[in-house]
Structure formats: structure tokens, C-alpha cells
Amino acid sequence: MSSGLSLPLIDLYSPDRAAVAESIRQACIEYGFFYVINHGIGKGIFQKVFEESQKFFSLPLEEKMKLKRNDAHRGYTALYAETLDTSTEFKGDLKESFYIGSNSQDDLNQWPSEESLPLWRDTMQSYHQDVMSVAKRLASLIALSLNLDDNFFERIGAWDFPMASVRLLHYPGELSACDNGKYGASAHSDYGIITLLVTDGVPGLQICREKDTNPQLWENVHHVNGAFIVNVGDLLERWTNCLFRSTLHRVLAIGKDRYSVAFFLDPNPDCLVECLESCCSDSHPPRFPPIRSGDYLKERLRVTYS
Numbered sequence: 001m002s003s004g005l006s007l008p009l010i011d012l013y014s015p016d017r018a019a020v021a022e023s024i025r026q027a028c029i030e031y032g033f034f035y036v037i038n039h040g041i042g043k044g045i046f047q048k049v050f051e052e053s054q055k056f057f058s059l060p061l062e063e064k065m066k067l068k069r070n071d072a073h074r075g076y077t078a079l080y081a082e083t084l085d086t087s088t089e090f091k092g093d094l095k096e097s098f099y100i101g102s103n104s105q106d107d108l109n110q111w112p113s114e115e116s117l118p119l120w121r122d123t124m125q126s127y128h129q130d131v132m133s134v135a136k137r138l139a140s141l142i143a144l145s146l147n148l149d150d151n152f153f154e155r156i157g158a159w160d161f162p163m164a165s166v167r168l169l170h171y172p173g174e175l176s177a178c179d180n181g182k183y184g185a186s187a188h189s190d191y192g193i194i195t196l197l198v199t200d201g202v203p204g205l206q207i208c209r210e211k212d213t214n215p216q217l218w219e220n221v222h223h224v225n226g227a228f229i230v231n232v233g234d235l236l237e238r239w240t241n242c243l244f245r246s247t248l249h250r251v252l253a254i255g256k257d258r259y260s261v262a263f264f265l266d267p268n269p270d271c272l273v274e275c276l277e278s279c280c281s282d283s284h285p286p287r288f289p290p291i292r293s294g295d296y297l298k299e300r301l302r303v304t305y306s
Contacts, residue, residue, distance in 0.1 A: 005207075005219040008034045009227070012137060021144035028145070028232050028240075032247030033207055035227040036196070039134045043226055045127065046198055049168075050259055052123045056112060057096060057170040057259075067098075067110045073165070073301060074099050075110040079172070082304055085186035085250075094175070094182045094253045098168040100124050102132065104161065128166050128263075135164070135196055135265040138230065142194070146240065147278045158267035163192070163297065165264050171204065173257035184251035184258065190233040191300045192266035192293075197229040202258040205229070208248040218250070235266070235296065238288045241279040269294025 008027040014020045027034035056064070061078070069075040077099070080092025101109050103125055111121045136159060143152040153159060171184035184204060199205070206218040221229060237246035251258070267273075271293040275286035 005031075005221070007031055007221065007229075009224075010034050010036050010141075010230075012036050012039045012134065012141075014038070017141065017144065017150075021141050024141055025145035028142075028236075028244035031207070031209065032232045032245035033221065033249075034230055035224050036134070036138060036230050037224070037227045039228060041130050041134065045130065046226075046261075048119075048123055049127050049261055050200055052117065052120050053098075053168040053170070053259055053261065055117055056098060056120065056168070059112075059116070063112075063116070064096075067112065069099060070108070070110065072101070072108040074101050074108050083186065084188035084304060085183075086303060088183075088186050090182050090186070092182075093185050095169055095171045095184050095251070097170070100128060100166040100168070102128060102162070102164050124166060124168075127261075128164070131166070131196055131263040132162075132164055132265075134228070135194065135263060138194065138196075139265065142236070146243075146276060148276070153267070156271060158193075158271045158293075160268045162268055163264075163266035163294070165266075167262040167264065169260045169262065171251060171253065171258040171260075173255055175253060175255050182253055184253045185249075187248050187250040189237075189246040189248055190231060190264065191235065191297055192233040192264050193236045193239075194233055194265050195231050196263040196265070197231070197260055198227075199223055199229070199260040200258065201225075202254070202256055204252040204254050204258055206250055206252065207231075208250075209245070211248040216248075221249075233264075233266075234300075235273050235293060238273055238291070238296075239276055239279070241275045241284065241287055243279050266297055267293045269297075 064076045067075045069077045077097045139153050140150040144150050201223045205221040208216045232244045232246050234246045274290035280286050
């Protein structure tokens with residue numbers, strides 16, 4: 001069962017930062033998802049990234065496999081290589097992807113040849129830098145929403161060497177008989193702090209706000225032109241003692257090509273994630289022990305690709 005929902009629209013450059021922070025707080029408590037508009041990235045930039053993404057995914061498989069995802073989780077991941085819902089009966093989700101890390105981690109990245117895709121590397125590096133700026137501004141508003149100083153994440157060193165990555169995604173339109181019942185991305189929550197997603201407008205993304213209900217209610221997330229779809233990740237849920245929800249979501253395989261671009265904002269690997277003082281009390285003690293960001297993410301990725 002599914003229905004549509006109207007997620008909050010957050011104006012990133014509104015002059016009333018206090019009101020924006022309160023809107024973010026309510027969105028993270030109620031949905032774990034919201035839209036970000038007025039973020040400063042133009043339509044032409046998104047279009048260019050999608051064009052270059054489609055060019056890569058249209059290459060022959062043997063060419064893409066030359067850039068197979070390495071131990072640093074940079075590069076190409078083929079169809080069925082990832083299982084987000086480890087309880088599913090199906091082995092492997094129906095999508096292919098490509099991970100790109102920050103420019104400061106450029107020695108870990110992998111790139112298509114300039115002969116085949118001359119604009120690809122510059123396009124993706126520039127996009128990574130642009131979205132990182134948006135994500136850091138958004139994170140400062142999230143800090144305000146939690147009754148913290150807006151420079152909280154900078155102060156604890158979260159952005160000194162952040163594990164921030166762009167992930168290009170392609171969900172194929174042609175489905176075989178053996179793909180029946182599979183998901184483009186099976187039900188999961190994201191691992192880090194926040195995810196900023198843009199899509200090509202093809203539907204398929206759904207969220208389940210109450211994951212423990214039976215049967216689960218899945219609601220469609222609609223496309224908003226020029227907006228980022230933002231969702232809370234598991235690390236932020238831990239930080240906030242489950243005040244902010246890392247919402248279960250999935251992507252349906254609908255028999256039509258679908259492209260999207262995700263940006264995962266994860267902190268410096270040494271960053272200690274422990275319950276914020278503003279999110280716990282004697283009657284509501286911390287639910288999770290402190291953990292280093294890098295240790296947490298490493299284990300989540302190991303399970304996903306095992």
C-alpha cells in the first residue's frame with residue numbers, strides 16, 4: 001500500500017535562520033525527510049551532471065568494470081552487487097552506481113578516460129565541491145535546530161577530513177523475468193549524517209515512517225524541480241538519541257530508466273558520535289554507546305557488500 005505525502009520545503013537562504021531551524025527540527029522529527037530549495041546550485045549544473053552520468057552508464061559493461069569499486073569505496077558497482085535489505089529473499093538490488101569522493105581524497109578516486117568522457121572528471125569534482133558547500137550550510141542549521149551553536153560540527157572537527165561522497169545511480173528500465181519482485185533499492189536507512197538527493201523526475205522513491213508497523217505503509221516521495229530531497233542518516237539519529245528519525249526508504253523497479261545523484265555527508269572518521277546533551281535527560285537516557293564515525297560506517301558497508 002502506498003500514498004503520496006507533502007514534505008516540508010526548506011529555504012536554505014531564508015534570512016530568518018531561527019524559523020528555518022525550527023522547520024528543519026519539525027521535519028526531522030516527523031518525517032526524517034524534507035526538500036531544500038534556494039540552495040544556490042543552478043538547473044544547468046544538475047543537467048550537466050545527469051548528462052555525464054548517463055554517458056558513463058551507457059558504456060559497455062567491460063569498460064565500466066575496469067573502474068570497479070575499490071577498497072576505499074570509490075568507483076563502479078554493477079547490478080546486483082549491493083543488498084541494502086539483508087533480510088530480503090533476493091540477492092542484490094536492481095541498480096548500478098558510481099562513487100566519487102572529495103577532491104582531498106583524489107588519490108582514492110577512479111575516473112573514466114578523458115578520451116571516452118572528456119568532461120566527466122571536472123564535472124563531478126565541481127559538483128562534489130558545490131554540494132559540499134550546501135551540505136555544510138544545512139548542517140549549521142541542523143545544529144541550530146538542536147539548540148547548539150551553528151558551528152558545532154566545525155568545532156568538533158567533523159569537517160576536517162569528512163567522508164563525503166557523490167554517488168551516481170542508474171536503475172535500468174529493462175527488467176527480466178528473474179527481476180520480478182526485486183527493488184531498485186531495497187528497504188534501508190542511510191548510514192551517515194544527511195543525504196542530499198536529486199533525481200531525473202522518474203518516480204520510484206518511497207518512505208516508511210513507522211518501520212515497526214505491520215503492514216508497513218509506504219508513501220511516495222514526489223519530485224520537486226530544482227530541489228534536493230534531504231534525509232536524516234543513522235549517525236544523526238544516534239547523535240540525537242532518536243529524536244531525529246533515520247527513515248526507512250526504498251526505490252521501486254518500475255520498468256523505466258531512472259537516474260539519481262546522491263550526496264552522503266559523513267564526518268571525519270575519528271569524529272566521536274555520542275548523544276547530545278540537548279537530546280537526553282534522566283527520563284530519556286542515551287540509547288547508544290559512543291562510537292567513532294569511521295568504525296560505524298565501515299561495519300555498515302561491510303554488511304551491505306558481503
